[in-house]
Amino acid sequence: MFMFIFLGLVDTIIGALMIATHLGLLHEWRLATMSAVYLVGKGVIFRGSFLSLMDVFAGIYFILIMLGVRTILVYAFALVLAYKLITSLIMRGLG
Numbered sequence: 001m002f003m004f005i006f007l008g009l010v011d012t013i014i015g016a017l018m019i020a021t022h023l024g025l026l027h028e029w030r031l032a033t034m035s036a037v038y039l040v041g042k043g044v045i046f047r048g049s050f051l052s053l054m055d056v057f058a059g060i061y062f063i064l065i066m067l068g069v070r071t072i073l074v075y076a077f078a079l080v081l082a083y084k085l086i087t088s089l090i091m092r093g094l095g
Helices: 002-022 029-045 050-066 073-092
Strands: none
Touching: 002 029, 002 050, 002 073, 029 050, 050 073
């Protein structure tokens, strides 16, 4: 169960990085690329659920943010990534 909390925490941090990149506060392309690869990889490894599919889409969208695409989808993806932390905490009984 600790692993799900850790993965949820990393997802939330990546969601914050997505928003920071979207707002122009973060310009580090290596960090964005590693985050996108993490999200796509995790989505492929845990395939079969809707949230894993959202991981893949969030990873692809993170790359698009670095290429200059700016839409409101960043907030939706950040909320989904934060939701995963909240649900992992509730499943563990810490919520």
